[in-house]
Amino acid sequence: MGGLAGLWGSRRFRGLVYQALVIGGVIAVGGWLVRNTLTNLELRGIATGFGFLGREAGFDISESLIPYTPADTYARALLVGLLNTLLISALGIVFATLIGTAVGVMRLSGNWLMARLCGVYVEAVRNVPLLLQLFVWYGLVTTLPGARQALNPLPGVFLSNRGLVIPGLDWSGGGWPVLDLPRLAGFNFTGGLTLSPEFAALLAGLTVYTAAFIAEIVRAGILSVPKGQVEAARALGLSKGQTLRLVVLPQALRVIVPPLTSQYLNVTKNSPLAIAIGYPDLVAVSNTAINQTGQAVESVALVMGVFLCISLGLSALMNWYNKRVALVSK
Numbered sequence: 001m002g003g004l005a006g007l008w009g010s011r012r013f014r015g016l017v018y019q020a021l022v023i024g025g026v027i028a029v030g031g032w033l034v035r036n037t038l039t040n041l042e043l044r045g046i047a048t049g050f051g052f053l054g055r056e057a058g059f060d061i062s063e064s065l066i067p068y069t070p071a072d073t074y075a076r077a078l079l080v081g082l083l084n085t086l087l088i089s090a091l092g093i094v095f096a097t098l099i100g101t102a103v104g105v106m107r108l109s110g111n112w113l114m115a116r117l118c119g120v121y122v123e124a125v126r127n128v129p130l131l132l133q134l135f136v137w138y139g140l141v142t143t144l145p146g147a148r149q150a151l152n153p154l155p156g157v158f159l160s161n162r163g164l165v166i167p168g169l170d171w172s173g174g175g176w177p178v179l180d181l182p183r184l185a186g187f188n189f190t191g192g193l194t195l196s197p198e199f200a201a202l203l204a205g206l207t208v209y210t211a212a213f214i215a216e217i218v219r220a221g222i223l224s225v226p227k228g229q230v231e232a233a234r235a236l237g238l239s240k241g242q243t244l245r246l247v248v249l250p251q252a253l254r255v256i257v258p259p260l261t262s263q264y265l266n267v268t269k270n271s272p273l274a275i276a277i278g279y280p281d282l283v284a285v286s287n288t289a290i291n292q293t294g295q296a297v298e299s300v301a302l303v304m305g306v307f308l309c310i311s312l313g314l315s316a317l318m319n320w321y322n323k324r325v326a327l328v329s330k
Contacts, residue, residue: 037297050302052293053078059288061280063196074289081285082306088199088281089268089310092206096267097260099207100214105244107219118215125212131273133209138201138277147188156181158189164200168193198279202271210267217259221252253325261318265311282306 053075060070065083068076107118125133142161144151150160158165168191170180182192195203225248233243272283286299293299 049295050298052289052295052298055293057289058292061285062278063199063280074293077285077289078282078302081280081282084280085268085271085282086310088202088206088274088279089271091203092210092267092271093264095203095207096210096214096263100211101218103211103215104218104222107215108222122212122215125209126216130205130209130270131276134201134205134273134277137205137208138197141197141201141204147184150184150189156192158182159200161197162188162194163197164195165189165192166195196279198274198277201277202274202279205273206267206270209270210263213263213266214260217256217263218252221254221256222248224255225251250325257318257322257325261315261322264314264318268310268314269307 054073056070057072057074057077058070059077061068061077061080063084064080065087066076066080068080103118103121106114107122109115109118141163144159144161147158147160147162150158150162150165152158156167165182167182168180169177170191171177180191182189182194184190222244229247229251230243233247238246271281274281275284275287278284282303286303290296290299
C-alpha cells in the first residue's frame with residue numbers, strides 16, 4: 001500500500017493514469033457509437049462497407065482533370081472530385097497570397113487614396129459571408145458577354161459567359177508538349193484550357209475573400225518589424241522597394257506564417273461551398289454517391305478523412321517552413 005500511495009503521490013504518475021482513463025473512455029464511447037450505428041443500419045436493411053466503391057457510378061461529372069465516364073466506378077468518381085478540390089484549393093491559395101500581400105503592403109502606402117481603397121476592400125469583403133459572395137461572382141460570370149464578345153484581359157486569356165479560357169498544353173504530338181493557344185471558332189473557343197463558369201466564380205470568390213484576411217496578416221507582420229530596421233536600410237542607401245523586399249518582409253515572415261497557415265486551411269475547408277454553385281468538388285460528388293447508394297456513413301467518413309489528411313499535410317508543410325524562417329537563439 002505504501003508503494004502505491006507513493007506512486008499516487010507522483011504528479012507524473014497521476015497524469016498518466018488520468019490520460020489512460022480518458023483515452024479508454026473515448027475508445028469505449030467510439031466503440032458504442034460504431035456498434036449502435038451498424039445495428040441500426042442492419043435493422044433498416046441498409047448495406048454497409050466500402051464495397052460500393054467498386055460499382056459503376058452511372059452519373060456524369062461536368063469537369064474532370066482525368067478521363068472519366070459514367071461507366072467508371074464510384075472510387076474513380078470520388079477521385080475526380082478530390083482532384084477538383086485540390087485544384088481549386090491550390091489555385092486559391094496562390095492567388096489569394098499574391099493579392100493579399102499586395103493589398104497588405106498598399107494599406108501601409110503613403111498614398112492616402114490607395115490606402116483607403118484597400119481598407120474599404122478589406123473591411124467590406126471580410127464582413128460579408130463567403131456563400132453570398134459566391135452567388136454574386138456566379139451571377140457576374142454568367143452575365144458576361146458571349147464568346148464572340150469575350151473579354152481579353154491578357155494575351156491568350158478570354159473571359160465570357162462560357163467561363164475562363166487560358167493557354168494550355170497540347171500533348172497530341174507524342175513528344176514534348178507545345179503551347180496551345182485558344183482561338184475563336186464559330187460561337188465557341190477551341191484549343192487552350194477552358195475553365196467553367198462555376199470554376200471561375202468559385203476561384204474568384206475564394207481568392208478575393210481569403211486575400212482580405214491575408215492582407216491584414218501581412219500588414220500586421222510588416223508593422224511588427226522595428227522602425228530602426230527600416231531606418232538602417234535607408235541609411236545604407238536601399239530604396240523603398242529594396243527595403244521592403246530585403247529587410248522588412250523576411251523579418252515579417254516570422255509573424256506572418258503562423259496565422260497564414262490558418263487561412264490556407266480555410267481555403268481548403270471553404271471549397272465545399274462549391275456545391276452551392278454547381279462545381280463538382282469532392283463533397284458534391286460524394287453527395288451524388290450518397291443519393292444513389294444510400295451509404296452516407298461511409299461516404300461522409302471518406303470525405304472527412306480526405307479533408308483531415310489535406311489539412312494535416314498542409315499544416316505540416318507550413319510548420320516546416322515556419323521553422324526555416326524562425327529566429328534561432330543560441
